[in-house]
Each structure stands twice: as C-alpha cells, then as structure tokens.
Amino acid sequence: MGVNKDSNGFTFGFAIAMVVVVGVVLAITAMGLKPFQQENVQQEKMQNILAAINVNVSRNEAKTQFYDFIVERVALNYQGEVIEEKDGDIITLDDGQEAFESDPFNVDVKKEYRGLPAEDRSYPMYICEKDDERFYVIPLVGKGLWGPIWGFVSLYGDGETIYGANFDHKSETPGLGAEISLPSFEEKFEERSIFDKSGEFASVRVVKAGKAGDDPHKVDGITGGTITSVGVDEMLKRTLQIYIPYFENNKKS
Amino acid sequence: MAETVDQDIEKKESEPLLSKKNRKLLTDPLDDDNPITVQVLGICSALAITVQVQQAVIMALSVVFVMIGGNLLVSLMRNVIPNRIRIIVQLVIVAALVILVDQILKAFVYDISKALSVFVGLIISNCIIMGRLEAFALGNKPWPSFLDAIGNAAGYGWILIAVAVVRELFGSGSFSLPGLGQVTLIPEAFYNFGYMNNNMMILPPMALVTVGVIIWIQRARNTKLVEEN
Numbered sequence: 001m002g003v004n005k006d007s008n009g010f011t012f013g014f015a016i017a018m019v020v021v022v023g024v025v026l027a028i029t030a031m032g033l034k035p036f037q038q039e040n041v042q043q044e045k046m047q048n049i050l051a052a053i054n055v056n057v058s059r060n061e062a063k064t065q066f067y068d069f070i071v072e073r074v075a076l077n078y079q080g081e082v083i084e085e086k087d088g089d090i091i092t093l094d095d096g097q098e099a100f101e102s103d104p105f106n107v108d109v110k111k112e113y114r115g116l117p118a119e120d121r122s123y124p125m126y127i128c129e130k131d132d133e134r135f136y137v138i139p140l141v142g143k144g145l146w147g148p149i150w151g152f153v154s155l156y157g158d159g160e161t162i163y164g165a166n167f168d169h170k171s172e173t174p175g176l177g178a179e180i181s182l183p184s185f186e187e188k189f190e191e192r193s194i195f196d197k198s199g200e201f202a203s204v205r206v207v208k209a210g211k212a213g214d215d216p217h218k219v220d221g222i223t224g225g226t227i228t229s230v231g232v233d234e235m236l237k238r239t240l241q242i243y244i245p246y247f248e249n250n251k252k253s
Numbered sequence: 254m255a256e257t258v259d260q261d262i263e264k265k266e267s268e269p270l271l272s273k274k275n276r277k278l279l280t281d282p283l284d285d286d287n288p289i290t291v292q293v294l295g296i297c298s299a300l301a302i303t304v305q306v307q308q309a310v311i312m313a314l315s316v317v318f319v320m321i322g323g324n325l326l327v328s329l330m331r332n333v334i335p336n337r338i339r340i341i342v343q344l345v346i347v348a349a350l351v352i353l354v355d356q357i358l359k360a361f362v363y364d365i366s367k368a369l370s371v372f373v374g375l376i377i378s379n380c381i382i383m384g385r386l387e388a389f390a391l392g393n394k395p396w397p398s399f400l401d402a403i404g405n406a407a408g409y410g411w412i413l414i415a416v417a418v419v420r421e422l423f424g425s426g427s428f429s430l431p432g433l434g435q436v437t438l439i440p441e442a443f444y445n446f447g448y449m450n451n452n453m454m455i456l457p458p459m460a461l462v463t464v465g466v467i468i469w470i471q472r473a474r475n476t477k478l479v480e481e482n
Contacts, residue, residue, distance in 0.1 A: 005333070005336065006335065006337070010335055014335050015341070015342075018342060019345070022349045025349065026353065029356050029357070030356055033356050033357065036360035037359045040363040059364075170370065173304070174305050175304040175305060175424060175425055175455040224452055224456070
C-alpha cells in the first residue's frame with residue numbers, strides 16, 4: 001500500500017474514522033433498543049411494587065397484575081398534600097411535562113433524589129387493594145456503600161404498620177450489602193410499627209445484627225454490610241416522615 | 254495449469270485448523286500459561302467477583318465473548334491500526350463491544366443484564382483482554398487469535414469459578430448457578446453443632462489467599478513452572 005501507516009495524517013484519519021464509526025454504531029443500537037429497555041424497566045418497577053404488597057409475579061405478568069391490585073396512583077408534595085391523582089392506564093410522559101403531572105407512576109424518585117432539594121421533589125404513592133384491604137406502597141431511595149439503593153415499602157391502611165418491603169441496589173457487595181434484596185432481609189420488616197408507644201414517628205431502625213430481638217421498631221442489619229444497612233435505615237426514616245401528614249389528614253376526614 | 258499449481262502451494266501453506274500449534278494456543282492458557290496463576294493478570298476481577306459461583310460464571314462467559322470479539326476485530330485490523338495509537342484503538346474496540354453487549358442484554362434478557370451490571374466496567378479494564386490484544390491479536394491471523402481468545406478466556410474463567418466455589422462453600426455454605434439460584438450445601442445439623450460460615454471468606458483478602466493456594470497446588474504438580482532461583 002502507498003499509505004504511510006506511521007504518518008500523522010493516517011493516524012489522525014484513523015482515529016477520527018474509528019470514533020465516528022463506533023459512535024454511530026453505539027448511537028443506533030441505543031436508540032433502536034430504547035423502547036425495549038424502557039418496557040423492561042417499567043415492568044420491573046411494577047413487579048417491585050407488587051412484591052412490596054407480597055404479590056410475587058414474574059416480570060412478564062407484572063403489567064396485568066399491576067392493574068388488578070393498584071387502584072390509584074397519587075403524588076404528594078413535601079408537606080404531604082396530594083398534588084396529583086390518577087387511576088386506570090398509565091399515561092406516558094410527554095416532553096416538557098412535569099413527571100408527576102402526567103402520571104405519578106412516571107416520577108423517577110432516583111432522579112429527583114439526585115437532582116432536586118427535598119422540598120421540590122414529588123412523592124408518589126400507590127394505593128392498592130388486596131383481599132378487600134387497603135395498602136399504601138411508598139417508593140424509597142437512598143445511598144448504599146457503592147451506589148444507590150432503593151425499594152418499596154407497603155403500609156397497612158392505618159399508615160402505622162409495615163405490611164411488606166422490597167429492596168434493591170445497584171452495586172452493593174455480593175454476600176454482604178447485596179443481601180438487602182433477599183427475602184430473608186425484607187421479611188424482617190413485616191408487621192413492624194413506624195410509631196413508638198407515645199405515638200411519635202420513630203421509623204423502623206436497622207440495627208446491628210442480633211440486636212433487634214422482638215423490638216417492634218427494630219430489625220437486624222446485615223453482618224459485614226453495615227453501611228448498606230445504615231443506608232436502608234436512613235432512607236426509611238427520611239422518606240416515611242414525608243407521608244405521615246397524609247395519613248393523619250386521612251384519619252381526620 | 255498455472256492455477257492448479259497455485260492451489261497446491263496454497264494448500265501446503267495452510268495448516269489444519271487444529272494443528273498442534275493451534276491446539277497449544279487453546280490448552281496452554283489453561284495450565285502452563287494461565288493468565289491468572291502464571292501471568293498473574295486479571296487478579297483485580299478475580300478478587301472482586303468470586304463471592305458467588307453464579308457471578309463468576311456470568312463474568313467468565315462475558316469475558317469469553319468480549320475476548321473473542323476483541324481478538325478477532327484487532328486481528329482483522331492488525332495491518333491498518335497505526336502503531337502509535339494502537340492501545341487507544343484496542344481500548345475503544347473493547348469498550349464498544351462491552352457497551353453493545355450490555356445494551357442488547359438490557360433489551361432482551363433484562364435479568365442477566367442486571368446480574369452483569371457491576372461487572373461491565375470490570376470487563377473493559379480487564380488486563381487479560383488488553384494483554385492478549387496487544388501481545389497476540391496484533392501480530393497473528395484471525396483464526397489463531399480466535400483460539401487464543403477462547404484459551405485465555407477459559408483459563409481465566411476456570412480459575413474464577415474454582416475460587417468462587419471455595420469461597421461460596423466456606424463463606425456462605427452454599428452453591429449457586431445462574432438460573433438455578435442458591436442451594437445450601439452445609440446441612441443445618443452442622444450449624445447446630447456450632448459450625449459457622451467463615452465471613453472472612455466473603456471478603457477480598459481470602460480470594461487472594463485462595464488464588465495463592467491454587468498457584469501452590471499447580472506448581473507442586475507442574476514443576477516446570479517453578480523458577481530456578
């Protein structure tokens with residue numbers, strides 16, 4: 001070949017061509033696959049919400065089951081006042097619209113947690129009916145050791161006792177912090193009360209493994225996963241207290 | 254006439270697909286030239302993801318895939334890649350492959366992609382992959398590069414899985430495979446007698462010790478690996 005492989009021109013040309021080719025290929029794949037990926041993410045969210053009310057379904061069935069159990073989707077503001085209510089099919093988010101206005105389901109709590117001060121976030125909640133009983137599912141998001149952790153916790157109709165919980169994480173250590181997503185950890189939250197005896201909000205504390213005993217306000221953390229356990233503790237306390245006024249108003253009316 | 258002669262010469266030059274030399278490319282990295290235990294490459298990921306067998310298996314499979322893709326592409330482009338930016342070119346190829354795979358998994362096998370999410374970054378920075386691209390694919394034809402990729406990825410993979418089996422058994426008392434979930438191996442009665450899972454096994458230092466023990470066993474059996482002095 002007549003081209004000098006070591007010339008500056010060839011080197012630059014090659015680099016530019018490579019970047020363009022790789023960029024185009026990756027962009028096309030990402031665009032083309034996006035609808036499929038979003039569908040998966042939505043199904044998983046529904047699956048996790050259902051798991052919080054102890055309905056365990058596969059991801060494919062999640063969508064039909066979701067509409068069977070979840071009767072209403074609401075969004076609250078920082079004061080715990082309802083700012084949006086929706087039922088029926090989920091409405092897709094349009095450009096330029098606030099997520100909670102289109103549908104509380106579209107609120108990405110992870111994104112708002114990262115980017116907005118607490119007062120400006122919207123706080124979605126899913127009202128479910130199962131066996132003629134009412135449950136409230138609240139999304140949580142917080143920090144683990146290596147990355148975000150999140151989950152859903154469901155409360156009984158009185159807004160005081162936890163009915164079920166579901167946690168997940170991005171990159172916690174397998175065998176240690178990652179254990180928060182196991183049923184053995186999630187089940188510990190069932191029937192725990194978030195109010196203490198005097199009626200004050202106390203959340204459910206995640207304490208050192210083996211220290212919780214029968215205390216209705218404590219659960220055992222994970223041995224060797226202290227920072228992740230503290231993260232779960234923090235996100236429960238911070239998030240649940242936002243919703244307390246809503247339940248108090250509910251009781252009054 | 255001339256054409257047949259040409260063909261004859263070509264036949265003599267091309268060797269059988271699995272000649273002795275090519276077989277060595279496949280088998281050497283499994284033992285004599287193992288990337289982890291002999292070349293001591295890729296230790297970082299061997300420490301990070303050998304807590305559970307299922308993750309080790311997923312990691313091993315993805316490395317096989319990326320390794321084959323990377324080695325083939327670099328080998329095909331070996332005559333055009335400018336010498337001065339060859340490392341960058343290799344890095345871009347590996348990174349692009351990994352992202353491509355990740356995107357496809359996310360769209361069609363979401364659950365596997367979730368299990369893999371943590372390791373995507375680790376695959377890109379895996380020194381074995383870069384090492385083979387630089388040391389082998391850049392100077393060899395696609396077919397030997399393909400074999401070399403399988404050999405090295407498998408050599409990496411089996412050590413990874415071996416370490417994970419040990420760590421999961423003693424650290425969590427169980428065994429897990431992708432799709433199967435976790436199976437408890439240590440019977441409940443052991444725990445009643447006071448047996449405890451060794452939490453130290455789950456922490457990274459014990460991976461290093463386990464790899465060390467594997468190297469020890471390997472050198473005891475394969476004495477040509479032992480250095481003279």
